[in-house]
Amino acid sequence: GIYILTGRGDDDLPIIYVGEAEQLRKRINSHHAQKDFWQQVIAFTTRGNAINKAEVRYLESRLVELAQEFGRCTLDNEIAPSRPRLSEADEAEMEGFLEEMRSLLPVLGVTAFQPILTQSSNRHASLDTADLRCTGPGCDATGRMTPDGFVVLAGSRARGTTVESMEKHAKNYFDRRKTLIESGQFIPDGDELVLQKDREFSSPSFAAAVFLGRNANGWKDWKDSSGRDLHALRDQEAASG
Numbered sequence: 614g615i616y617i618l619t620g621r622g623d624d625d626l627p628i629i630y631v632g633e634a635e636q637l638r639k640r641i642n643s644h645h646a647q648k649d650f651w652q653q654v655i656a657f658t659t660r661g662n663a664i665n666k667a668e669v670r671y672l673e674s675r676l677v678e679l680a681q682e683f684g685r686c687t688l689d690n691e692i693a694p695s696r697p698r699l700s701e702a703d704e705a706e707m708e709g710f711l712e713e714m715r716s717l718l719p720v721l722g723v724t725a726f727q728p729i730l731t732q733s734s735n736r737h738a739s740l741d742t743a744d745l746r747c748t749g750p751g752c753d754a755t756g757r758m759t760p761d762g763f764v765v766l767a768g769s770r771a772r773g774t775t776v777e778s779m780e781k782h783a784k785n786y787f788d789r790r791k792t793l794i795e796s797g798q799f800i801p802d803g804d805e806l807v808l809q810k811d812r813e814f815s816s817p818s819f820a821a822a823v824f825l826g827r828n829a830n831g832w833k834d835w836k837d838s839s840g841r842d843l844h845a846l847r848d849q850e851a852a853s854g
Contacts, residue, residue: 614658615672615714618644618651619723622687624792625815629680629725630689633673635666650689655721657714664710667697671707672714679715679726684810686725687796729764729813745835745843747821751805754824756817756835758843763817763831765824771799771806772826783828790823817843 614637618630628650634640637656644651657672658664664672674696680688699707715726747754751772756765780787793799799806814820817831825834832844841849 614656614664615669615676616641616654616656617676617718617723618648618689619653619655620650621652622650624687624789624796625819627686627723627725628689629686629723631673631676631680632690633669648689653722655718655723657710664707667699668703668707670694670697671699671704672711675707675711676714676726683725683728685727685729685813724761729759729811743837743846745837747824747831747834747836749825749834751826752824754808754820756820758817759813762813762815763820763835764811764813765808765820767808767810767812769808769824770802771808771824773801773804773806775826779822779827783822786819786822786828789819790826793823 615631615633616637618632620628622628630644630648630651632640632644637658641654641656644654674694677688677690677693678696680686681693718724718726743757745756745758747756749772751774752770754765754769754771756763756769775787775790793812794806798810798812799808801807814823817835818829819831821829821831821834832847833842835843837846
């Protein structure tokens with residue numbers, strides 16, 4: 614079968630490991646002894662007509678590809694598995710199996726294999742379609758609400774340095790910002806940093822703090838084209854029902 618180990622990382626993204634095994638219990642026991650980041654394992658297998666080794670490796674490879682494409686996790690896989698060749702019919706069958714897995718994983722709290730910008734939830738029907746901006750010294754970022762947090766769009770610019778008080782008074786945000794920069798998600802451009810890909814944050818405040826280089830209240834710092842902040846937009850939506 615195919616399995617996914619999940620845990621929390623230091624930079625706000627979950628850590629994910631994707632693997633396959635002929636004996637799932639034996640492999641997972643091995644990971645229990647050798648990997649300490651994970652708190653959950655999700656395994657997929659079949660009854661009756663079992664999937665073969667090439668097919669399960671195909672699923673492993675496709676999951677890793679999707680995780681890399683969407684950038685919603687930190688992959689613990691050191692080497693991306695190559696996709697084995699399957700017949701057209703077998704590949705179509707595995708893609709169907711993959712879609713079933715992807716439909717179940719968000720229910721289990723794993724969104725790493727879904728695109729960031731999704732309209733699948735109506736929880737913030739108006740908020741998650743509005744582009745919002747956060748501006749300040751060296752900062753010009755665009756983002757929007759998502760069902761799982763707040764996404765900042767590629768090309769957004771962050772302040773290159775932090776204010777002196779951030780490390781002392783907002784150390785959690787300071788450390789996570791530093792991790793993001795060290796992981797290569799930004800590239801320097803003069804005195805600013807440019808985000809390379811869409812990146813989801815757990816909250817508007819975390820996103821604002823990273824880009825402004827200081828402690829921030831994202832519900833006040835993210836604003837729409839009319840200058841209304843997220844707090845006002847949320848209240849307006851609640852009042853309208």
